[in-house]
Every structure is written in C-alpha cells, then in structure tokens.
Amino acid sequence: MAVNNRRNRKGRKRANGDGSIWKRKDGRYAFAAYVLTTDGIYKRVQGYGRDYEDARTKLHKLLADSDRGIPVASENWTVGDYLDYWLEHVVRVERRPKTVQGYESVIRRHLVPALGWKRLDKLTARDVRTFITNIRQQCQCCRNGTDAAREFPRCCAKTSPECCGTRLSARMVQFIHAVLRNALQTAVREEVIPRNVASLVRVSAPRYTVNRGLDLAQAKRLLKVSRDDRFHALYVLALCLGLRRGELLGLRWQDVDLVAGRLEVVHTLQRVDGRLLLVPPKTEGSARTVPLPDLCITALREHRERQLAERSAAGANWQDHGLVFPSRRGTPLEPTNLRRSWHPLRSAAGLDGMRFHDLRHTCVTLLLNLDVPPQVVREIVGHSDIGVTMTIYARTSLDDKRRALGRLGDALG
Structure with missing residues (x-):
C-alpha cells in the first residue's frame, strides 16, 4: 500500500492506506485509494465529489467495501460489452440453441438499445426499474422507430391516435427482466460487480390460466x-x-x-x-x-x-x-x-x-x-x-x- 503524505481537512496527516483527497482546479474534490479489484490485486481507484464532504464519504465507502472483501471492477465494462461476453461464453456454452436464440433477441432488441451504453459497475436498481417501466409503456411503433414514433416520440404517453397500441405482454416483460438478472448474476459470481441490481427490482409474474384440456x-x-x-x-x-x-x-x-x-x-x-x-x-x-x-x-x-x-x-x-x-x-x-x-x-x-x-x-x-x-x-x-x-x-x-x-x-x- 502506497504511503500518503497528504493531510486531511483538519491538518492531521492521513495514515498509510487511508487514501487521498485534494481539490481540483474546477472546484471539485477528487479522491483516490488503493482497493481490492476483481482480479484479486490492489489497484489505485480515483473518483470525484461535489465538495470535500461528498468526496470523503465516497472515499470511506470505497475503503469500507474493500475491507469487507467487496472488490471493484477491474475492467470498465459497459452493460452492452458484458452482455456480449455473457452470451458468447456462458449462454452459448451452457444453454440449448433455442434458449440462446431467445436470449440473443432480447439483448439485441431491448437491453442493448436502452442500457448498453451504461457502465456496468454504475448500473443502479433505479436504472433497471425505469427501463422496465419504459418497455411496459412503449408501443410497437416506438420500439421499432417508425415514422409515427419519430414524429410523436412519446406517443404512448400522450395516447396519440398515431399510437399503434401494441405493447409487450406481461410474460415478455418478465422474460426481459430475467435475462438481465441472469446476466448480472453471472457477473456477480465472476466478481465483475459486487451485487446484482436487477434482482433488487421486483417484476410481478403474469397471471394466466392453463387449459385443463379435454375431458x-x-x-x-x-x-x-x-x-x-x-x-x-x-x-x-x-x-x-x-x-x-x-x-x-x-x-x-x-x-x-x-x-x-x-x-x-x-x-x-x-x-x-x-x-x-x-x-x-x-x-x-x-x-x-x-x-x-x-x-x-x-x-x-x-x-x-x-x-x-x-x-x-x-x-x-x-x-x-x-x-x-x-x-x-x-x-x-x-x-x-x-x-x-x-x-x-x-x-x-x-x-x-x-x-x-x-x-x-x-x-x-x-x-x-x-x-x-x-x-x-x-x-x-x-x-x-x-x-x-x-x-x-x-x-x-x-x-x-x-x-x-x-x-x-x-x-x-
């Protein structure tokens, strides 16, 4: 662990391993510390805060997580990058071809367009909840990017006459959430991220009756x-x-x-x-x-x-x-x-x-x-x-x- 000679706000010297906090030219405060990564090694991780107290709080959380054995991601995965990795190295190896086809369709049509650009380690339960709410409300023309969707980008919310009215079934919404949850659970097992935020979002199961068949x-x-x-x-x-x-x-x-x-x-x-x-x-x-x-x-x-x-x-x-x-x-x-x-x-x-x-x-x-x-x-x-x-x-x-x-x-x- 590197020795840090910087002093805290009260002038006391920080102990070795306590991390560093300093003021940037733009007025924000930056912090850095050596913490455990998913590769099993310690790496210098840097972040920013609005003011000194915000930076100090984030630094303390970073060090506390490291002390509890919760690693930070060693790679800057985006959600889209990890879903591609998961589909190729996990799903194609372990699942049946029909399952692979269904997962690939969900990733390509729903998950990557909405969440693919986000940093995997920055994805929150609120992001997942917002995503689920949006796919429930969007009609088919909005998802496909038709002329009606471009002219009325929120036609579903405005219930415009141009809205096709065709929405995803409750079963499909549940399936999309399940694909994301399963992918993130693999990321947790492989210590890419510390927790599965998709599992924190509850999606109610659809209610359907099964035909008991013929007498x-x-x-x-x-x-x-x-x-x-x-x-x-x-x-x-x-x-x-x-x-x-x-x-x-x-x-x-x-x-x-x-x-x-x-x-x-x-x-x-x-x-x-x-x-x-x-x-x-x-x-x-x-x-x-x-x-x-x-x-x-x-x-x-x-x-x-x-x-x-x-x-x-x-x-x-x-x-x-x-x-x-x-x-x-x-x-x-x-x-x-x-x-x-x-x-x-x-x-x-x-x-x-x-x-x-x-x-x-x-x-x-x-x-x-x-x-x-x-x-x-x-x-x-x-x-x-x-x-x-x-x-x-x-x-x-x-x-x-x-x-x-x-x-x-x-x-x-």
Missing part, C-alpha cells in the same frame, strides 16, 4: 376421428404420455422398443436459426423413459406399417432420418406444419379453439383424476418440478368441490 369423452372422440389420419399414433402418444410437440416430432424408431413396451425421450425437434435440429429435451427431467400401454403399442405398430408403405411409394425421394413422425419424404417435419393435420381433426371432433399443447394438459388432468400419484404423473410427462404438476394442473373442478361439500354436509347432518 374423457372429448379425448375418445378425437381418437375416433383421427383413426384414418397418418398421424393417428402421434395423437395417441400425446394423449396417453403427454409428450410435447417437439418431443413427438424428434422421436426416432431407435428410441422405441415395442417388444419391451417402452419409449425414451432423448431429443426434441426445434427450428433454430432457420434449421430444423434435434436438440436435448427442455429440462433435465424431460429426458425420460416411459412405459408404453397397449393402446400406444398397437397404434405405433400400425403407424410403422403405414410408414413403410409411404417409403415404398416415395422411392428415391425418401430421405431416411429414422424419425417416427417425419414428412411424407422422411425428412423432419416442420413443427408448425402439424397444424395441417390438427386443425381439421379438432373441427371434426367439435374441439375448435383447442391447441395441440392442450393434449398434454389432457394427459396430466386425466391421470390426476384417476388418482395417479402426482410424483408418478410428473415423471411420465417430464415436468421439471412437482410444483408445476400440483399448482397448475391439480385444480379441483366445481363438481369435485360440490361432491366434497355434499359429503361434509351429509356427515354434519
């Missing part, structure tokens, strides 16, 4: 009308096993053992950067082995025979990828193209408005209604947490409540 009669009707569809087996697996769309389209014959009666979920099909890829399942719990009931085994055997006929008819045009549910040429099926089969079937079954994902909800709800233990249901459908199974799906219906209260009334009566 038993509707599910039977759907299987009946899909009997002659080339994806009949896909609907059987969706209803019986609760597989996600990407898990179904990424299923390979080598993952299915019809003799032993089991199925392994090891891949999911996703479009990433314009390409269809087989990627690891959504979560660690999503990679699972599921036994096949007889209904699924029968449907898969019939489906394999139908696929062999399609392959023979396609001849040289067939491209074998080993998929259970490919296109008519054997190639991976574009996930959105499944609607060409699903929409006519749901109309024929009188299920207009139902999403394909609601078949997964149907599986969970029907299993719980059959008194299957929630832990077993969780492992069948691959929920990451049993809280998802219980909190979202295990909701009693009005009829269930009526029967329960009826029994209570009978007991009291």
Whole structure:
C-alpha cells in the first residue's frame, strides 16, 4: 500500500492506506485509494465529489467495501460489452440453441438499445426499474422507430391516435427482466460487480390460466376421428404420455422398443436459426423413459406399417432420418406444419379453439383424476418440478368441490 503524505481537512496527516483527497482546479474534490479489484490485486481507484464532504464519504465507502472483501471492477465494462461476453461464453456454452436464440433477441432488441451504453459497475436498481417501466409503456411503433414514433416520440404517453397500441405482454416483460438478472448474476459470481441490481427490482409474474384440456369423452372422440389420419399414433402418444410437440416430432424408431413396451425421450425437434435440429429435451427431467400401454403399442405398430408403405411409394425421394413422425419424404417435419393435420381433426371432433399443447394438459388432468400419484404423473410427462404438476394442473373442478361439500354436509347432518 502506497504511503500518503497528504493531510486531511483538519491538518492531521492521513495514515498509510487511508487514501487521498485534494481539490481540483474546477472546484471539485477528487479522491483516490488503493482497493481490492476483481482480479484479486490492489489497484489505485480515483473518483470525484461535489465538495470535500461528498468526496470523503465516497472515499470511506470505497475503503469500507474493500475491507469487507467487496472488490471493484477491474475492467470498465459497459452493460452492452458484458452482455456480449455473457452470451458468447456462458449462454452459448451452457444453454440449448433455442434458449440462446431467445436470449440473443432480447439483448439485441431491448437491453442493448436502452442500457448498453451504461457502465456496468454504475448500473443502479433505479436504472433497471425505469427501463422496465419504459418497455411496459412503449408501443410497437416506438420500439421499432417508425415514422409515427419519430414524429410523436412519446406517443404512448400522450395516447396519440398515431399510437399503434401494441405493447409487450406481461410474460415478455418478465422474460426481459430475467435475462438481465441472469446476466448480472453471472457477473456477480465472476466478481465483475459486487451485487446484482436487477434482482433488487421486483417484476410481478403474469397471471394466466392453463387449459385443463379435454375431458374423457372429448379425448375418445378425437381418437375416433383421427383413426384414418397418418398421424393417428402421434395423437395417441400425446394423449396417453403427454409428450410435447417437439418431443413427438424428434422421436426416432431407435428410441422405441415395442417388444419391451417402452419409449425414451432423448431429443426434441426445434427450428433454430432457420434449421430444423434435434436438440436435448427442455429440462433435465424431460429426458425420460416411459412405459408404453397397449393402446400406444398397437397404434405405433400400425403407424410403422403405414410408414413403410409411404417409403415404398416415395422411392428415391425418401430421405431416411429414422424419425417416427417425419414428412411424407422422411425428412423432419416442420413443427408448425402439424397444424395441417390438427386443425381439421379438432373441427371434426367439435374441439375448435383447442391447441395441440392442450393434449398434454389432457394427459396430466386425466391421470390426476384417476388418482395417479402426482410424483408418478410428473415423471411420465417430464415436468421439471412437482410444483408445476400440483399448482397448475391439480385444480379441483366445481363438481369435485360440490361432491366434497355434499359429503361434509351429509356427515354434519
């Protein structure tokens, strides 16, 4: 630690390591001290204050933080610079390609334009709160910088007729905040910054209801009308096993053992950067082995025979990828193209408005209604947490409540 021979305001000599304070020509006061940095070494850090007392307060805080082992940043990162580093060296290495694509979009479209220029170590909770408030209030034309936004830079605040009125959903706002919070948390773990200011800002979770799916009669009707569809087996697996769309389209014959009666979920099909890829399942719990009931085994055997006929008819045009549910040429099926089969079937079954994902909800709800233990249901459908199974799906219906209260009334009566 360098010896400081400067004197404080009262004329007493400062002790070694107490730092320095001096008056600048512009009237402000500057301070400097050797403090701990994130590189693990001591470095001379300088700052400024409006007057002597302000400089002294800042100097004391700087030294106190260093004494508590809280380092200062060794590099002058901007928020944008660190987000680029985090995306390249952390997210791309540890996360799935679809997740990387979503994070990159949020960083490019929202975080960098609003916060990228700020010094990372100077970012405050107030900056984050202001940013969250702004993205909630801005309409689409303001975010895109259209002519309307340039002419009415605050058209959202003024509710001008030129405002398109299209705002980010509560779920998207929560996701943007989560990306920033996760990036800053990595910076804290790597000792780039002392604390995560984004975690100090609370963003309320959106309230949404989950469709419990089809009842038993509707599910039977759907299987009946899909009997002659080339994806009949896909609907059987969706209803019986609760597989996600990407898990179904990424299923390979080598993952299915019809003799032993089991199925392994090891891949999911996703479009990433314009390409269809087989990627690891959504979560660690999503990679699972599921036994096949007889209904699924029968449907898969019939489906394999139908696929062999399609392959023979396609001849040289067939491209074998080993998929259970490919296109008519054997190639991976574009996930959105499944609607060409699903929409006519749901109309024929009188299920207009139902999403394909609601078949997964149907599986969970029907299993719980059959008194299957929630832990077993969780492992069948691959929920990451049993809280998802219980909190979202295990909701009693009005009829269930009526029967329960009826029994209570009978007991009291």
